[in-house]
Amino acid sequence: MASTSRPVHPSRLRRIYVPVLHGIGTNDHEKFAEKSVERLAAHLSTSGSGWRSTECEHDCEEFAPKHKHVEHPSGAQAVIDPISWYDLIGTPGRWTTAFWLIRTLLTLCGVHALVNGWAIMNVLSGLPGVSQSIRHPWRSTMSVAAGIWRVFRSMAWILVISALTLLALVFGVPLIFISPHTRRLASDALGWTSDEDTREAVIQRVSEAIRRPPDEHVVLIGHSQGGAIASSAAHRRSKRRTSLITMGSGLAVLGAIRAARDVSLGSTIALLVAMLLYVITAILAVWQVMVVTAHAALTLLLTSASTGIALWSVVIAPGVSLQHSLMSARLTTQSAALISATSPTLDWLIVAIIIAPVIVIIYSRSVKPITERIIAECRSELPGVDLCATFDPVSYPLAALASSDRVRRIAQSNALWDHTTYFSNRVETLRHVERHLSQIATGSTSPKQVLASAHDAMCNDEASASARMARTARGATTLIAVIIAVASWPSAPIIAWAAGVCTYALGTVAKQRTWTRRQSQPVSRTIRRFMHRPHYPWAYATIAFLAATSMLGAMLVPAFPGAAILAFATYLALMTATVLALGRSVWTAWAAAVGLAACAAVWMTQATVYGFAVAIGCLVIAGSFVAFQVNRTRDSRSLSTISG
Numbered sequence: 001m002a003s004t005s006r007p008v009h010p011s012r013l014r015r016i017y018v019p020v021l022h023g024i025g026t027n028d029h030e031k032f033a034e035k036s037v038e039r040l041a042a043h044l045s046t047s048g049s050g051w052r053s054t055e056c057e058h059d060c061e062e063f064a065p066k067h068k069h070v071e072h073p074s075g076a077q078a079v080i081d082p083i084s085w086y087d088l089i090g091t092p093g094r095w096t097t098a099f100w101l102i103r104t105l106l107t108l109c110g111v112h113a114l115v116n117g118w119a120i121m122n123v124l125s126g127l128p129g130v131s132q133s134i135r136h137p138w139r140s141t142m143s144v145a146a147g148i149w150r151v152f153r154s155m156a157w158i159l160v161i162s163a164l165t166l167l168a169l170v171f172g173v174p175l176i177f178i179s180p181h182t183r184r185l186a187s188d189a190l191g192w193t194s195d196e197d198t199r200e201a202v203i204q205r206v207s208e209a210i211r212r213p214p215d216e217h218v219v220l221i222g223h224s225q226g227g228a229i230a231s232s233a234a235h236r237r238s239k240r241r242t243s244l245i246t247m248g249s250g251l252a253v254l255g256a257i258r259a260a261r262d263v264s265l266g267s268t269i270a271l272l273v274a275m276l277l278y279v280i281t282a283i284l285a286v287w288q289v290m291v292v293t294a295h296a297a298l299t300l301l302l303t304s305a306s307t308g309i310a311l312w313s314v315v316i317a318p319g320v321s322l323q324h325s326l327m328s329a330r331l332t333t334q335s336a337a338l339i340s341a342t343s344p345t346l347d348w349l350i351v352a353i354i355i356a357p358v359i360v361i362i363y364s365r366s367v368k369p370i371t372e373r374i375i376a377e378c379r380s381e382l383p384g385v386d387l388c389a390t391f392d393p394v395s396y397p398l399a400a401l402a403s404s405d406r407v408r409r410i411a412q413s414n415a416l417w418d419h420t421t422y423f424s425n426r427v428e429t430l431r432h433v434e435r436h437l438s439q440i441a442t443g444s445t446s447p448k449q450v451l452a453s454a455h456d457a458m459c460n461d462e463a464s465a466s467a468r469m470a471r472t473a474r475g476a477t478t479l480i481a482v483i484i485a486v487a488s489w490p491s492a493p494i495i496a497w498a499a500g501v502c503t504y505a506l507g508t509v510a511k512q513r514t515w516t517r518r519q520s521q522p523v524s525r526t527i528r529r530f531m532h533r534p535h536y537p538w539a540y541a542t543i544a545f546l547a548a549t550s551m552l553g554a555m556l557v558p559a560f561p562g563a564a565i566l567a568f569a570t571y572l573a574l575m576t577a578t579v580l581a582l583g584r585s586v587w588t589a590w591a592a593a594v595g596l597a598a599c600a601a602v603w604m605t606q607a608t609v610y611g612f613a614v615a616i617g618c619l620v621i622a623g624s625f626v627a628f629q630v631n632r633t634r635d636s637r638s639l640s641t642i643s644g
Contacts, residue, residue: 308553
């Protein structure tokens, strides 16, 4: 986690200049100022940190239109000034832009592949050794599982980036010729990376704007390409009076594009061929994995049903319980054999083993010579932070290549369009800018700022957990919709596809609206939600799923009239608790407790010694969940009181 808590200067500063630079695609200064400067000033005035908006004391001709003045209780005054550079970028010809776009997309694909390959190597080198695994088996197991997940995620990102690159080549190049807006977007990056005169003119404008008196501290804020421009301009100033905050910076991406001018045409063609081979091989391999996953899910469902039946037969018909248990074991063995039969065959493994190193070699020989130059540009020693959203493809290379002391990964809404929502993110982005400005205004790290730093960490964790919960709920809802559609119309797979796509789209809209609504919540409420999060989500999920297994058996083997309906309702409650646990929802403990209490009621209706024993066990676990959550609620209220 990045840290910017060190004081920038030991004495208090009375004037702070905060220039804000826009990214590509901006052609209206007023709209840019409304979406960035005004949102930042409004957040400072309403955050409770003491900042307040003030009016201009004079005409303020030295600042750009739509700038804002704010004042800190310490007496420090800050000017938030929108700096535009789009008018310095020319519009090149269509063929020039199209050729540049092709080379750029291939270069970006290579950079992303190298970054993910680097991440894979770091994960593999960080796995625990044999001695550590013996001393700490549980921790080592979880570390290995997390490492395997990160490796597969990185490999999936290589596939996604390669596929998106191919789509961009197919649809983006024609848009250069027919869409002026698309050509303008490409021209912004083209002018910065390929035209030295334009690049120097942009840096000169920013440098003139930040040429401030010696008693002023400059906090450069840049979004997207503006982050790359701010980084280049900031390095020409003294570190003593300069800070740099970037949001979704394209420094690594644009640096790679600029350096790609040295890549030969043969290497560019080799990149395209390697990318096509990787995409084709990966799609075929992923199809095999999807088939295996489907069989594994079916195996899990059938095994759960047979295990539940065997469990309930102990209470209902003890004489046939052994028969059901043997059937459960036989079904599990047969399902495992089916999974093995549908796993990727040896020939596919050989093809993957041969193609993957070839692609890595091609990528390395084509792009690696410029990687060291890019890394050097990304390693800034200025105070500040580089904010990078998890699903932001523009800042993803910077997050991997930049200094870990500056990079802070934030969740945002966990969507591919998060690159455009940094100034809308009050919880993770604007609060960090606010804390940095407050620290500069006071010249020291006060206890209140230390508490604010702790609050920021809690808010970031809460935002990440909320985004994970929304994604988990969306995925579970989509899966249920597809299953219902397949069961209802088995001969019409297009309906299942349509149901899945529509449900996923609606879930995405709901996820985005929930994220937007939470940006206006007070910090105290966010902290309370953080304190309500479960510390052991996998334990909750495992217990709830095991209890749901028994309810699945109760549905299939009802012991009394209406038992199937009651068991079905309990099964839904327990599966909901499982999904909530996997998403780390604040309602995990309560949902699991309710489901276990209902499960205990179903077992108690059997009026057997075994049924009563299981019911008491369910009630004890449910009571422990409730007690643990009550304690966390009390702790969160105490923390909110201290914060107030």
